[in-house]
Amino acid sequence: MTIAITAGTHMLLTTFRKSGAGVSTPVWTVPVSDGRIGMWTGAGTGKWKRLRNNPRVTIQACTARGKTRPTDPILGGSAEIVQSGPLFDEVQAKIRVKYGLRIHIIPWISRLQGRLKADQTFGDTVVLITMVEKDRSSG
Secondary structure (H helix, E strand, O other), X not given: OHHHHHXXXXXXXXXXXXXXXXXXXXXXXXXXXXXXXXXEEXXXXXXXXXXXXXXXXXXXXXXXXXXXXXXXXXXXXXXXXXXXXXHHHHHHHHHHHHHOOHHHHHHHHHHHHOOOOOOOOOOOEEXXXXXXXXXXXXX
């Protein structure tokens, strides 16, 4: 399933607040050589803060706007935040190859929309997701 979810352009990442409420965000995704799923975010973002407090995540295939299909399974996992090292470098390189020029356009659009604050960086943190559950789909 790792290959299937990383073959698409986006996956819906759900992180969890301290209250237990889920927050879902479409993110870019790549396969990692150790079998995990890789993505990136910025230090200081809401995702980053939630992952520091709770590594539990769910993922599901989605569109760039976060739309999912009822037939796509919801997969559970555990996330690890990484800011240096060989797996950090691997995910960074794979995202640059897979997403190309979009990497330069998206931060500009995000700043215009107010989603990326002036003091936040873009893509300086890698998140490695280890799958812990096979399928949590509802039907």
